[in-house]
């Protein structure tokens with residue numbers, strides 16, 4: 561058990577960008593005083609204790625992923641409806657697939673993706689993943705400095721997922737801007753102009769992808785888009801255009817922001833605790849543990865949404881039917897009831913792998929194996945090839961950009977020497 565905090569819940573607000581960027585004292589205060597916390601600013605219920613977050617994630621019959629059940633209570637309200645109307649009029653409105661469905665409907669989509677993201681496929685991808693990482697490091701290693709996010713943390717997982725999907729790697733910056741636009745509507749408050757501009761970017765993505773679907777329908781290749789457009793048989797109806805668009809939405813957003821953020825946070829940790837750079841260089845077999853503990857310590861997905869199908873009591877708080885709930889993975893991962901000295905980064909922690917950074921239950925991250933492979937590759941290559949890595953410029957204050965779900969660091973200027 562950690563010590564009792566001297567703070568009060570009312571000392572904090574998640575709408576304060578400083579708190580959002582460094583939420584750990586607030587999480588601890590909530591765990592001790594109000595483990596299920598109704599955010600006064602949004603009305604959403606945030607769940608912060610490890611066991612309770614697991615309960616939310618593993619009971620889809622009570623905590624549904626279908627957020628359309630309470631569309632009127634979503635972050636954007638009317639703005640979300642206008643966004644949807646723009647997509648429907650000139651593209652494809654959002655429908656509920658995979659992450660936004662519950663079992664048994666969820667299983668149809670999940671089976672399809674599980675067939676593609678298998679252990680053997682990730683293993684097969686290994687050499688290509690290594691090459692992409694080395695090529696990117698070749699691009700800046702002799703310069704002695706780089707902007708780490710733009711030159712490595714974003715393009716590395718971005719190129720891997722683009723090539724998985726069968727898209728051209730030269731368009732990586734465009735894909736990233738599509739991913740950012742696709743995530744924006746669910747994660748930060750927007751005004752009408754910003755919403756309209758964001759919808760235009762998503763429309764551009766949809767029309768590009770529709771062209772690729774048509775192409776792969778006629779000329780199948782060995783990529784994921786081909787697998788998706790030709791998926792049918794067994795118990796599966798072919799996916800229609802709305803479903804294909806929605807699945808791509810999830811793969812592009814899942815493939816980019818999360819892994820980019822995980823790599824950036826792992827690097828930030830190496831910069832803040834520089835002795836780890838030499839330790840991991842000397843003992844690369846510790847990198848797997850380092851990756852798990854860094855996912856626990858600063859989880860790239862801080863929290864995601866559910867909607868209650870009925871009234872439910874959790875940690876002494878009554879959550880009415882039809883409420884938005886945020887399962888706060890990042891708070892659970894710092895729960896003193898589960899992790900001893902939770903705020904300490906501990907390379908030797910025995911149960912680091914019990915973190916919930918990839919979720920739990922039916923929606924457990926479909927890309928977790930791939931993401932772990934990318935993270936281990938990234939940290940291995942960076943610590944083997946570079947040393948004395950440090951910040952060339954201080955990070956902004958607050959460090960993170962505002963997001964209710966993610967933990968984005970936009971840029972990180974580094975300097976280093978080659979080993």
Ligand code: HEM
Pocket residue numbers: 617625658659660670721810811814815816818819822859860861864889916917918919920922923924925926927928930931
């Ligand atoms: C470090 C990197 C990553 C983190 C931290 C992460 C985190 C998560 C989390 C927390 C969930 C659970 C969602 C829920 O509870 O509803 C999830 C689901 C998902 N992730 Fe990841 N993810 C990562 C990488 C990836 C990658 C590389 C891909 C794609 C290639 C991906 C695709 C998905 C998809 C499609 C789902 C939805 C699965 C479902 O609903 O059945 N993720 N991820």
